[in-house]
Amino acid sequence: MTDYNIYLPYLVAIEKITEEAPGVKTFRLKFKNDEDARRFSFKAGQFAEYSVFGEGECTFCIASSPTRDGYVECTFREAGKVTSALAKLEEGETMGFRGPFGNTFPLDAWKGKNLLFIAGGIALPPMRCVIWNVLDTRENFKDVSILYGAKSVADLVYKDELKAWDERPDVKLVTTVDPGGETPDWKGAIGFVPSVLEKMNPSAENTIAIVCGPPVMIKFTFPVLDKLGFKPEQIYTTLENRMKCGVGKCGRCNVGKMYVCKDGPVFSRVALEALPAEY
C-alpha cells in the first residue's frame, strides 16, 4: 500500500506568466523541490489539479509537452473563484500542483499516420501538449495539420507559437476567426471551424483527427469529419466534467459508469458514442 497522501499537492513556483488573450494566461511552473522534479513524469493528454492556498483547487490539462523537461505549463481562463485567484498570482509566487491524472493520447498507436488537429477557443491548450509532443518527435508521424479557430483575433491563444508552427515547412496551419472577429490585417480564414474544415478538405486516408473545443464546435465538426470519410476510430477528443479529487473517489465526473478522471479525459469517438449524454 502506498503511504503518500494523494491530496497533498507539490509546491511549484510560477516561473513565467504569459498573457495569451483577454482573461487567458499561461503559467510556467517549476517544482520547488528538486526531488519532486526528478520523480515527476506525465504523458500527453493528462490533467492536474492546480491550487491557490486559501482559495482551493481547479482542474485543467497540462498544456506543455512531456518532451520539454523541467517544467509544466497550464493555460486557463479567469472564470470562477479559483481561476480568478490564480490569475492574481505573480511570477515567483508559490502555488500547488497535484497530478498527473487520467489517461493519455495513444501516440504510440499513431506512429506513421497523418495527424489533423482541430481546436476551438480555449481548447487549444490540451492539444498544444500533444502538438509539441508530436513536433518534438516529428519523424514518427507523416503530415501534421492544425486547424485552430477562435471568436476573434484577440482571443487566439499561443500567438507566438501559431507563428512558429506557420513558419515550419512540416506543419500545415490554418487559423480562423468567427465572422466579425477579424482585424483589418488578419490574413487567416474567416468562418466557423466546421465550415473551414470542409474547405480544407483533408484526406481521411491513414489520418487521425483530434478534436477539442466547445461542445457546439464538436457537434458540428463530427458530421463534417463523417462526410470527409473519417471513421469513429480515427477521431479522438477530450471531455471535461467538474472534478474535485482527480482519482475516482469524489463522485462528480462520471459519465455513466465511466469516470472522466480515470477513463478519460481522452476518449476516442468509438468510446464517446458508447457513453450516455451526461457530459
Add this chain to the structure above:
Amino acid sequence: MIHNNCLQITDKGLKDWLAKIIAGGKQLYAPVREGDKTAFKWLDSVAEISMEHIQTTQSAKAVAFPRAEKLFSYQKEKGAVTLQDYNPDNLSETVIFGLHPCDAAGFRPLGSIFNWDTPDKPYNERRKRMTLITVSCTKSDEFCFCTSVNGGPGNTEGSDILLTPLKKDYLVEIITEKGQKLVEAYQSCFDTPPENSDKEACLAKVPVRFSPEEVSRKLSGMFESKVWETQSERCLGCGACAFVCPACACFDIQENSKGNSGDRLRCWDSCGFSLFTLHTSGHNPRSTQSQRWRQRLMHKFSYMPDRLSVIGCTGCGRCSRACPVDMNIAEHLADIG
C-alpha cells in the same frame, strides 16, 4: 479456550468488557438514546449505551470518513508556503460497539471507493484503528432490506466481533484477528457458549424485496428510462439520503483559511445537489433532479457492482426513514427488479 471462535457473554459481562476497553485507553463509540432517536456518541461510561433502537440516526461511517476532515494544512509567510501533511499519529484506537450488520457491511463499499487504484490515506489510517463489535438485529421495520443486498440481520461481513442477543446472554462470534485480540485481552468477561445456541432463531426476519443481480442487469439498459422522472417527481434534492447512508462516499474539497494559514478539508457531499456537477461555464451534465436520482441509483446498483464488484448499499433503510417526502429506495428498486 475459544471453541469454534464462539463464546458467550452475559449482559453484565458485556458492560464490564466495554468498561475495561475504555479503561484500557481505547475510545468507545456506541449508541445513546436521545428522545425518540438513538445516535452514536463517544462515551466515557457504558451506562449510557442503549440498544433498544432498530436503527441509529447516522451510521458509524463518520469514524472512518468524518463529515469534515483536514487533508493537510498550509502556512503562507512572506511569499513562501509550507505544508503540513496529514498526520495520523494522534488518531486514537477506536472500538465501535452496537452497530448493526448493515453498518459494518458499509465499510466494504467505502473501502472499495477509497482504495480504487490510489489508496486514500486519511480513510485507511482511521479504518485500521477501528475494531467493530457488531450486534445482530433481533427486530427490523418496513424500511429494512439487508437481505436484498447480500446482507442479513446476523451477517458477519465487516465486523471484527458479532454479538447476537440470545434468549438470555449474547452469543459472541469472533470474526477477525483484531476481534480475537480484543476478546483475549479480557477473557474473564466471557463464558464458553452453550452446546446449541440457536442464532438463527433469534434474528429478525427481513423479507427479500428484490435480487441485486437482477436490478443491476436491468439498470445497465435503463439510462434513458422514463422511470427516473416518475420516481423522482417529489424529490426535493435535500441530500438527506446521502448524509445518513453508510455507503455514500461522495465528497467535496474545501478550503478553511484564516489569514495566512489554513486547512484543506474533505467534506461530505451529495450527488443529489444541483451544484455537485455544475461547471463554471453554467453547463450542468446533471441539471435535473431526475438525472441526479438516476445517478444515485445507478452508481450504487450498477456502476459500483460493475467497476468495483460491490453494491453501494447495505439495505439499512436510513435513506427512506430520513426522506422528508417518503421516497422509499427498496420500493423503487423492487419496481425495477
